[in-house]
Amino acid sequence: MNMELSGRRKPTPEKSQLAPEDDHELEPSLGIGLNAAIVAVSDNEPVALVVRGDPDSIGATDVLPFGPFNPREHRTLESGLRAWVQDQTGLDLGYAEQLYTFADRGRHATPGDVAPNYVSIGYLALTQAVGHHGLTNGLWRSWYQYFPWEDWRRGRPEIIARDIEPRLKAWAEKPTPTTSTQHSIARGDRARICFGLDGTAWDEEKVLERFELLYEAGLADEAARDGRNGAEEWTDRPKLGLPMQADHRRILATAISRTRAKIKYRPVVFELMPDEFTLYELQKTVEAILGPHLHKQNFRRLVEGAGLVEPTGEVKTRTGGRPAKLFRFRREVLLERPAPGVRVSAPPSRS
């Protein structure tokens, strides 16, 4: 057993396309960070679990639950993630899926660092909204605090026209660096497509693209922190959402993108719901995630027609009107249809 332990320490000796010490210089010790974007919906507000936030202080930015992957202790990446989350917040994760692995140079909080010590693996977890009880640490914060331009529930957010559009247009005017490749899209076009400028349709799934654009344009606080070339000065600059530590806001953006996309073709909303719910509560949860308001009667038709829910027989009163039937998720659909989901249809676009 100890043989195994000692043998495992070094890369497999034989053949060694894998062994780095051969024809390359010494490989730096790479750490792998596991990061959890844990999402819930509480009072029709989509929230993420963050650990160390202080909205008023500029030094102490929020951070997602995270920790290094240690293959000794963790059988899989996901189990490692669960352990860290349990450890740091007390939360026992349910549904979780891997998002993306990031390792870009200079996207961590250590200025002057040329090479990342860490590769970040982001995970998305969906859970029911639990109160602050059940948590040993951390707090739920609306994800729109980090991404105010994503909140279209009350129409187009003002921050786009007021703070984002003019500065992106200015950025688009500057000459694009020569790094642009053959088929790359011009800055102005990217801004227009990402943020739905000049009458272009808004695509609620492009959360990550939008954040990356703001970062590249130097408009996200993290860009200045990372010492990014061209970042606007810290002073006299309207804050575009709360920043986070390291690349955690990028991971959260990826999580929102994935959630918004997946909610439309897999029954993942139900991970966010209590066991019993009314169809309107379900709709409100979907709307909290996606933004635009849906047509109530058609939403009902779709959800019921897809066999995603079944009535419990009970009703919920005190809704302000006629009592609403309670439903529960029909887990059996997972065994019936190959790819069930909550399709979504929007009312007349209010761009």
Place this chain on the structure above:
Amino acid sequence: MNMELSGRRKPTPEKSQLAPEDDHELEPSLGIGLNAAIVAVSDNEPVALVVRGDPDSIGATDVLPFGPFNPREHRTLESGLRAWVQDQTGLDLGYAEQLYTFADRGRHATPGDVAPNYVSIGYLALTQAVGHHGLTNGLWRSWYQYFPWEDWRRGRPEIIARDIEPRLKAWAEKPTPTTSTQHSIARGDRARICFGLDGTAWDEEKVLERFELLYEAGLADEAARDGRNGAEEWTDRPKLGLPMQADHRRILATAISRTRAKIKYRPVVFELMPDEFTLYELQKTVEAILGPHLHKQNFRRLVEGAGLVEPTGEVKTRTGGRPAKLFRFRREVLLERPAPGVRVSAPPSRS
């Protein structure tokens, strides 16, 4: 308030540039492997670029182009991948996207190893079919050689009913290990849903799920190689596709899943096409990827209606009948619609 976290926070550069062994026991030197599933379509056959294959020898299994990520040399994960591919095959990658990061214990080729030294990041690359010229190394091999059960172009593959179904049924009979969690799906149901048994619809996107199921059931050669509990003996066993080194077949399965899914909602087919093509050639390429035959006239209507292509004005003769108009991809759609793609409609199912 966050003292309890300080021990687990990302190590600061001062203390850990090269010394991870602080508050945890010795952290093993983790390597990060970049792996490329490079896909093309050649003569209506979907192919992947593999490096060291010998279909007849059992010892020398195929391997995807890969190499370790070195943050000193590589600015990003993707640029590292491109460098390795260039190095190993001579191919200059075009379109590439990240797939998934794998690190499960025991899924590498070193038996007896309890913890992985390597974390594998898989990438999907799409490219035009280039002949063996332009390659310094490696060869294109049909992806259906690794996954024969995925080839539905000539109806349901016989291998499912003959070699897969009976053995999966037998596996489903065995008691499920206690590791099954609350909402986990029974073995029999998983087999039925994955492989479309007992009249269940076939979902061509579940390529990874199917391979993982075969692996878990011990029916993939890799399972025996990894010393997996319950794997069938090597002898007297029909081969279920060519195995690959390490977890490369799993990465290729992920690549096929992603390709099949993405081709339906993003214009990625055109990465596989020459500059000019007929609509039927486009259709044949889609069919090579997805399997079932499409309705020719409707496919044409969809593609043209979506503004994805424009006629070049030229025609292609010697098609065996009336000459076919040549088209080219309209790159401008990327600037117009937020999420263009080749939607696909299938003729009456021939399950």
Place this chain on the structure above:
DNA sequence: CCATATATGCTCGAAACGAGCATATTCGGG
């Protein structure tokens, strides 16, 4: 010059979608 094969255009019924009208129940206040 015709048979054949493929390319392309068009139509038609079915299903899905988007929007709005109508009815059912409850609650709170005269």
Place this chain on the structure above:
DNA sequence: CCCGAATATGCTCGTTTCGAGCATATATGG
């Protein structure tokens, strides 16, 4: 007790999209 407001739920209807097939155009090969 009745009425109006508010919400839940049911249904209709025109439009669009989808699935399928028929019809026509234009090559090639004998």
